Amino acid sequence: MLSLRHVARSALLLTLSGWYAVSAVGHPLKNPPLGHMAEQQTRHIATYFPGRMAGSPAxxxxxxxxxxTLNKMGYQSHLRAFEARYLYTSQDGRQNWHSVHATSVIxxxxxxVPQQIVVMAHFDTYLPQSDKDSDENLGGLTLQGVDDNASxxxxxxxxxxxxxxxxxxxxLRFVALxxxxxGEQGAxxxxDSLTPEEKKRTLLVINLNSLIVGDRLYFNSGVNTSSVVAKLSRDKALSIARRLGIDAARSPSGTSCCEGLKALDDQHIPLMLVSASDWRLGKQDGQQQxxxxxxxxxxxxxxxxxxxNLQYLDRYLPGRIARREKDSxxxxxxxLKELATPEGR
Incomplete structure (x- = not known):
């Protein structure tokens, strides 16, 4: 396990080469088509920051x-560092707690008015939590995480x-967890960072997760999201999709819990969960994409x-990254425009 000192030193060294990565997105087009920037950023993040495991230099x-990037757009953006830990299981069955120093962006x-709409997506990639994970090449330093969750x-x-x-x-608030x-510790x-008043002021959290590989886009509400909010968010999104001819659906119940946001759902913070999957398969839990x-x-x-990774997905799902980012x-x-400024305001 990397020490905090080692992580900080490695980050400093990598930052020197990271200046190229920061500028590698290139000059923005004057009037880019919808989805162009989303695809560009997805590819950039996957290419230059693979192995973005919590607490890692990447x-x-x-x-x-x-x-x-968010500060340059004019947002008041800051880093939020926090301590996280996870249980690691070795091959002989022994378990030990490992600690990491993670960083989210808000x-x-x-x-x-101060009432806010939050758009959220996690940017970290899978952190192997057992010798079995490592043996099966799950997560690790080379995982680009294009679908999950650069997309x-x-x-x-x-x-x-x-x-x-x-x-x-x-x-508006944009959060990269x-x-x-x-273990959903970012959420x-x-x-924990929200005051009781800030929780009350949160009108809706829109969570974006794994938009590429799944057969179709799904828009679901949190289990504890009111029917009124679901109608204004989930149902409105599906209506827009139908009007545009985009294949999108909801789960059989119209709800899901909770794309990593169970902590928010338990607090009855309204959620709209956006991901690509196929609820028609398997146990109809949306886990099979x-x-x-x-x-x-x-x-x-x-x-x-x-x-x-980009090479594999471009080969076996050609054109999917561009199309799905555009559709999203x-x-x-x-x-979001309608929610942020309702008619009559």
Missing amino acids: EIIAADYLNQ ADRAGE GVGAMLELAQRMSQESTHYS SAQEA KDYL RPISSHFPAGTSRFQGRID VRILLPL
Whole structure:
């Protein structure tokens, strides 16, 4: 396990080469088509920050990149460091607690009133939690995490960029969580950071997770989200998708719990959960992303470095990254504009 001192030193060294990574996205187009920036950012994050495990040098540099990017868009963005730990199981069955120093990113933009809408995505990749994980090459330093979850962060950044040019009634917050792949600790820490008043002011959290590999986009509400909020968020998103001819659906119940946000759902913070999967398969729990095939033998790409990378996904799902990022932004941008400034405001 890396010590904090070793992580900090490694991060400093990597930052020297990271200046290229920060500028590698290139000059933005004057009027980029919807989804262009989301795809560009997804590819950039996957390429330059693989192995973004909580507490790793790559995670620290990725967090700094996201923080700088959001600040340049005009948001008041900051890094939030916190301690996380996870139980590691060795091959002989022994278990030990390992600690990591994780870093999330929180960016704010004030509206006319303090009530806020939050757009959230985790940026960390899977942290192996057993010798078995390592033996099966789950997670680790080479995992690009294109689907899980550079895709969600890419879409979040484009939404942030486009909303930065809008005057809104409600305030906006964009959150990139770390340590979600280590027991959903990023969401728990974020919840701990909120005062009771801030919790009350949170009108909706839109969570973006794994948008590429699944057969279709799903929009679900949290289990404890009211039917009124579900109608204004989930049902409205599906209505927009139908109007645009985009294949999207909801789970059989219309709810899901909770794409890593159970801590928020338990506090009755309203949620809309956006991910690509296929609820028609398996146990209908949404965990199987697509039918089992020779290229996706488990019906999923999660945590698998040999599958969840740009080269593999571009080869076996050609054009999918660009199309799914575009579809996500085409649905979510008009929804977010409407939610942030309701008609009549």
